[in-house]
Amino acid sequence: MIGKLDPDDLAMVVSRTGARDDDVQVGPGYGEDAAEIRVGDQSLVVSSDPLSLARERLGTLAVNVACNDVAASGADPRWLTNVVFLSDDDPETLDVVTQQIDDAARDLGVAIVGGHSEYAPDLSRPMVTMTCMGLTDEFVPTAGAKPGDRLILTKGAGIEGTAILATDFRDEVGENANRGESFFEEISVVEDARICREHATAMHDPTEGGVVTGLLEMAEASGVRLEVAREDVPVRDVTRKFCDTMGVDPLRIFGSGALLAAVPEEAVSAVLSDLRGAGISADEIGRVVDGDGELVVDEEVVSEPPRDDLYHLWE
Incomplete structure (x- = not known):
């Protein structure tokens, strides 16, 4: 396994x-x-x-x-x-x-x-x-999200997963493979984090299991409830096409390239503006409320970390 x-x-x-x-x-x-x-x-x-x-x-x-x-x-x-x-x-x-x-x-x-x-x-x-x-000078944990914070995601879901599909499954994904492979150039979140850390109470790098697992890990580590609307999570067209072709969920595949940050509500506009000013796309995708380590995506309560959807493709 x-x-x-x-x-x-x-x-x-x-x-x-x-x-x-x-x-x-x-x-x-x-x-x-x-x-x-x-x-x-x-x-x-x-x-x-x-x-x-x-x-x-x-x-x-x-x-x-x-x-x-x-x-x-x-x-x-x-x-x-x-x-x-x-x-x-x-x-x-x-x-x-x-x-x-x-x-x-x-x-x-x-x-x-x-x-x-x-x-x-x-x-x-x-x-x-x-x-x-x-x-x-100041460590930013995964476990620092606080009720009232808003959730920001940079770039989009499945950046790393898209690049992997483009190379490891080139024949299956077809004509957009070269475009997907270019996502390897966006895997770093060093600049994203450098901008967000000035305000963030918590940051996390979604990797295995994608954005859903990253959100659940932040919720459980922080002891809070995260509420996210799937339609608010940015997914690029080529990512969506690859995922539809391969039968996987873009929110549950390798997510390096995106940074998840919890920031106080009053800082959201400034953080989004700074990110976009640096040429980094970013969106507000949800909020932090009182809870005990729960993640809710639309009306689905996620209580166990999902297995990355790409793994079955190699088995």
């Missing part, structure tokens, strides 16, 4: 935190993709992510997904370590993947400071695991 652990197994894993350290301000927790570690008068933000799908752009995605989690926590990504496992002795794949890693890191101004590479013949496909680090 491909995908995240179920909530019970995940709870077991995140409960095992090793030795106590008072400098750890935010450690493992549901919905929190990055740790906050006090270093002097600043916070070091650290996040790790593995990637083994989307083989054609594996290195590009791996860098951006890791950096996005750090950016969504209020920091500027600065350092990366990369661990590369190859399924067989394949120098060409190693060259392609590591060149993608180098290019993506240079584009973001992030230094690669270490890592590990080896062959692992039991794997069916290459795997890259990235750890990203950055510094901030």
